[in-house]
Amino acid sequence: MTRRRGLRLSVLLIAAAFTALAGLIGQAGLAALDRTEGWRARLGGEMTVAIRATEPAAVADASVVSATEILAGTEGVAEVRALERSRVAELLAPWTAGARGPDLAILPRLIAVEMDPRKPARRQDLAEALNAAGIDAVVDDHQGWRRTAADFRQGAAVLLIAGLMVCATGLAAIGAFAADQDMSLRRSALRTRIQLGDTPLACFRSGVWPSARDLVIGVLAGGLTAVALGVLSGLAAPGTDPAGLAALAVQWSVLVSGASLVALVCAFATAARKIRELEP
Amino acid sequence: MDTLPDAVAQQRTSTALRLSGVAAPRRAGTPGLENLDLELAQGDFLLVHGDAGAGKSLLMGLAGLSLKPAAGRVEVLGLNPWRISASGRSRLRRRLGLVFQDLDLIDDMTVFENAALPLRIAGARPEAYKKDVAELLDWIGLGQKAGARPQDLDHDQRQRLAVARAVAARPEIILADEPVGWMGPEAAGRVLRLLLQLNRQGVTLVLASRNPDLAPASRRLELVGGRALPERRT
Numbered sequence: 072m073t074r075r076r077g078l079r080l081s082v083l084l085i086a087a088a089f090t091a092l093a094g095l096i097g098q099a100g101l102a103a104l105d106r107t108e109g110w111r112a113r114l115g116g117e118m119t120v121a122i123r124a125t126e127p128a129a130v131a132d133a134s135v136v137s138a139t140e141i142l143a144g145t146e147g148v149a150e151v152r153a154l155e156r157s158r159v160a161e162l163l164a165p166w167t168a169g170a171r172g173p174d175l176a177i178l179p180r181l182i183a184v185e186m187d188p189r190k191p192a193r194r195q196d197l198a199e200a201l202n203a204a205g206i207d208a209v210v211d212d213h214q215g216w217r218r219t220a221a222d223f224r225q226g227a228a229v230l231l232i233a234g235l236m237v238c239a240t241g242l243a244a245i246g247a248f249a250a251d252q253d254m255s256l257r258r259s260a261l262r263t264r265i266q267l268g269d270t271p272l273a274c275f276r277s278g279v280w281p282s283a284r285d286l287v288i289g290v291l292a293g294g295l296t297a298v299a300l301g302v303l304s305g306l307a308a309p310g311t312d313p314a315g316l317a318a319l320a321v322q323w324s325v326l327v328s329g330a331s332l333v334a335l336v337c338a339f340a341t342a343a344r345k346i347r348e349l350e351p
Numbered sequence: 352m353d354t355l356p357d358a359v360a361q362q363r364t365s366t367a368l369r370l371s372g373v374a375a376p377r378r379a380g381t382p383g384l385e386n387l388d389l390e391l392a393q394g395d396f397l398l399v400h401g402d403a404g405a406g407k408s409l410l411m412g413l414a415g416l417s418l419k420p421a422a423g424r425v426e427v428l429g430l431n432p433w434r435i436s437a438s439g440r441s442r443l444r445r446r447l448g449l450v451f452q453d454l455d456l457i458d459d460m461t462v463f464e465n466a467a468l469p470l471r472i473a474g475a476r477p478e479a480y481k482k483d484v485a486e487l488l489d490w491i492g493l494g495q496k497a498g499a500r501p502q503d504l505d506h507d508q509r510q511r512l513a514v515a516r517a518v519a520a521r522p523e524i525i526l527a528d529e530p531v532g533w534m535g536p537e538a539a540g541r542v543l544r545l546l547l548q549l550n551r552q553g554v555t556l557v558l559a560s561r562n563p564d565l566a567p568a569s570r571r572l573e574l575v576g577g578r579a580l581p582e583r584r585t
Contacts, residue, residue, distance in 0.1 A: 259455065264457075264468070264472065266417050267444065267468055268473070271438075271441070272438075350437065351418050
C-alpha cells in the first residue's frame with residue numbers, strides 16, 4: 072500500500088469514526104433530553120396526596136375514599152386515582168428496602184391527582200379542601216422531582232455538548248492532519264506550480280481537493296453508520312411515520328453538514344497556511 | 352482603462368532584469384551573494400559562470416523569484432516582484448521560463464502534461480496548445496515519450512523535458528540553471544541552438560553553468576565566493 076493510499080484510508084476511517092461517534096452521542100443525548108422533558112411535563116401535570124398511615128387500616132381506607140371524593144370535586148382536577156396498597160409498597164420499596172415483607176397496613180396511602188391542563192388546581196387548593204374535611208394528608212406537587220428531572224436534563228445537555236465538542240475537536244484535528252499530510256506529499260509539485268506562475272488559490276484548490284474529498288466521504292460514511300447503529304440500538308426509532316423519518320433525515324443532515332464543516336474549515340486553514348509557506 | 356503611451360510602455364519593459372545591491376542569504380555550504388548589481392535589457396544573453404557554490408543558483412533564484420533578496424532590490428520586467436500582490440507575482444512568473452537545477456518535474460504528470468503545464472497555468476485550452484507542445488516534444492526528442500512519467504526518463508531526457516517546459520509558453524525571460532549539464536553533446540547542442548534561436552527572437556536569456564564556454568553569450572558574469580567579478584561583454 073502506498074503511503075498516500077494508507078493516509079487516505081486512515082483519514083477516511085478516522086473521520087467516519089468521529090462522525091459516527093458524534094451521531095450516536097447526539098442521538099443518545101437527544102433521547103435523554105426528550106425523556107427528562109417528558110418526566111418533567113408529566114410530573115408537572117400531577118400531584119400526589121399521601122394519607123397518613125393509621126391503625127387500624129380500615130380508618131385509612133375510609134379517609135382515602137373521602138379524600139378521593141373531595142379531590143374529584145375540587146376545581147382544576149381532571150382525574151383522581153387511589154393507588155392500591157401493593158402499588159404503594161412497590162413505589163416506596165426504595166425507601167423501605169431491607170424491611171422484609173413490609174407491613175402494608177402501616178404504609179401511607181397514596182392518591183394520584185391529575186390536573187386539568189386548562190386551569191390546574193394549586194397545591195394549596197387541594198390541601199385546604201382536605202383539611203376542611205378533617206383528613207390528615209400531605210399534598211406533594213412534585214416540585215422536588217421536577218427539580219431532579221431538570222437537573223438530569225441539564226446534566227444530559229452538558230454531557231451531550233461535551234461529547235460533541237470532543238468529536239468536533241477530533242474532526243478538526245483529522246481535517247488539519249489530512250491537509251497537512253497531503254500538502255506535504257505534494258509540496259514539491261505545488262512549489263513547482265507556484266514557480267511557474269500558478270496562483271496560490273489554484274494551488275490551494277488542487278492541493279486541498281483530495282483531502283476534502285476523503286473527509287467528506289468519511290463523514291458521510293460515519294453519518295450513515297450512526298443512523299444504522301441508532302436504529303438498531305433503538306436510540307433512533309423513526310418507525311414508518313413520515314414525521315419521524317423527516318426528523319431523522321434532518322438530524323442526519325445536521326450531523327453530516329456540521330461534521331463536514333468542522334473538518335473542512337480546519338483542512339482549508341491548514342492548506343492555506345502550507346501554501347503561504349511555499350512562497351519565499 | 353487607459354493604456355500607457357507607447358514610449359512609456361517601451362521604457363517600462365526595455366529592462367528585463369535589474370538587480371541593485373542585492374544580497375542573498377547563505378545556504379548550507381555556500382557563502383551567499385553579496386552586493387550584486389546587474390541590469391539586462393530585453394534580448395540580452397548572459398552567461399553566469401563560476402565554480403560550484405559560487406552563488407550561480409542563488410542568482411538564478413533571485414531572478415526567477417524563487418528566492419527573496421535579503422537586501423537590495425530586484426526588478427523583473429519593470430516590476431518589483433516583492434512589492435506587488437501574490438496574484439501579480441504569479442502573473443509575472445508566467446512571463447519567465449525557468450529551468451531549475453534540480454529540474455522540479457512533477458511525477459504525477461506525464462511528459463506531455465509537464466511540458467504543457469505553463470500553458471495550462473496561463474489558462475490556455477488544451478486544444479489550443481496540444482499540437483504545439485507535441486511538436487516541441489518531437490523537436491527536443493521526447494515525442495515518443497509524451498505519455499511516460501518523468502520517473503521513467505533518464506536524466507538527459509528529464510533535463511530536456513525541463514527545457515521544453517521552460518520554453519513552451521514563449522516566455523520573455525528564460526533562466527536556465529545548468530540546462531545541459533547531464534546531456535550528451537548532440538542533445539546539448541540541440542537544446543542550446545533552441546535557446547539561442549529564442550534569444551535571437553528577442554527573448555532575454557540567462558544561463559548559469561560551471562562551464563565558461565557553454566555558449567557564445569554576449570555578456571559573461573563570473574561569480575567567485577558569492578561576489579561578481581567585473582563583467583565581460585563581447
